[in-house]
Amino acid sequence: QKEVEQNSGPLSVPEGAIASLNCTYSDRGSQSFFWYRQYSGKSPELIMFIYSNGDKEDGRFTAQLNKASQYVSLLIRDSQPSDSATYLCAAPSGAGSYQLTFGKGTKLSVIP
Amino acid sequence: NAGVTQTPKFQVLKTGQSMTLQCAQDMNHNSMYWYRQDPGMGLRLIYYSASEGTTDKGEVPNGYNVSRLNKREFSLRLESAAPSQTSVYFCASIVRGTGPLHFGNGTRLTVT
Numbered sequence: 605q606k607e608v609e610q611n612s613g614p615l616s617v618p619e620g621a622i623a624s625l626n627c628t629y630s631d632r633g634s635q636s637f638f639w640y641r642q643y644s645g646k647s648p649e650l651i652m653f654i655y656s657n658g659d660k661e662d663g664r665f666t667a668q669l670n671k672a673s674q675y676v677s678l679l680i681r682d683s684q685p686s687d688s689a690t691y692l693c694a695a696p697s698g699a700g701s702y703q704l705t706f707g708k709g710t711k712l713s714v715i716p
Numbered sequence: 717n718a719g720v721t722q723t724p725k726f727q728v729l730k731t732g733q734s735m736t737l738q739c740a741q742d743m744n745h746n747s748m749y750w751y752r753q754d755p756g757m758g759l760r761l762i763y764y765s766a767s768e769g770t771t772d773k774g775e776v777p778n779g780y781n782v783s784r785l786n787k788r789e790f791s792l793r794l795e796s797a798a799p800s801q802t803s804v805y806f807c808a809s810i811v812r813g814t815g816p817l818h819f820g821n822g823t824r825l826t827v828t
Contacts (some may be wrong), residue, residue, distance in 0.1 A: 638817075647819040648819050650817070650818075692758070692759065694759075694817075702747055702772070703764065703774060705761075
């Protein structure tokens with residue numbers, strides 16, 4: 605079973621700070637990685653995806669991928685209380701796989 | 717623009733009862749998925765359908781059956797519900813195998 609690991613948290617950061625969320629994966633064949641945000645009682649929503657090594661920026665969010673270290677991270681700059689949610693990392697179970705494996709999620713709290 | 721629609725939103729069953737969770741997507745997506753989400757366990761894949769006419773087991777298929785009725789619809793059936801199947805169930809779809817998932821709003825199922 606391919607694994608995606610996340611620190612469950614909770615991770616608390618003050619408003620305006622940078623939140624750093626981390627994820628490791630076991631399958632070296634994984635080619636694409638996804639970050640989802642899930643508010644309590646709601647369904648997951650996609651916020652970022654990354655396919656290539658390096659950084660990908662979208663507004664206040666930056667995804668970082670290091671395939672050699674099998675590590676993907678999400679940085680949230682200028683964190684807001686509305687960013688308080690659980691963040692899920694996901695990767696396909698192998699290259700071209702139709703199965704997407706999720707980490708257990710990191711709960712982020714942004715303190716006003 | 718409905719996206720992925722799940723019914724019902726809430727359901728309470730007694731042990732041994734059966735029911736079918738319905739899912740439909742209007743995005744012309746090829747692949748559809750059923751996940752369950754339990755506290756501390758993250759999202760776990762039950763079954764998926766890579767394309768119309770095909771279904772495959774995921775990580776936790778025992779106690780469930782699925783039907784890909786057509787390209788739009790993918791149903792999940794519990795033949796004899798057990799308390800261990802108390803969970804939140806999410807249906808999701810993808811354009812093709814390694815793209816980002818689009819989730820429905822979920823079905824909260826309680827089995828007593």
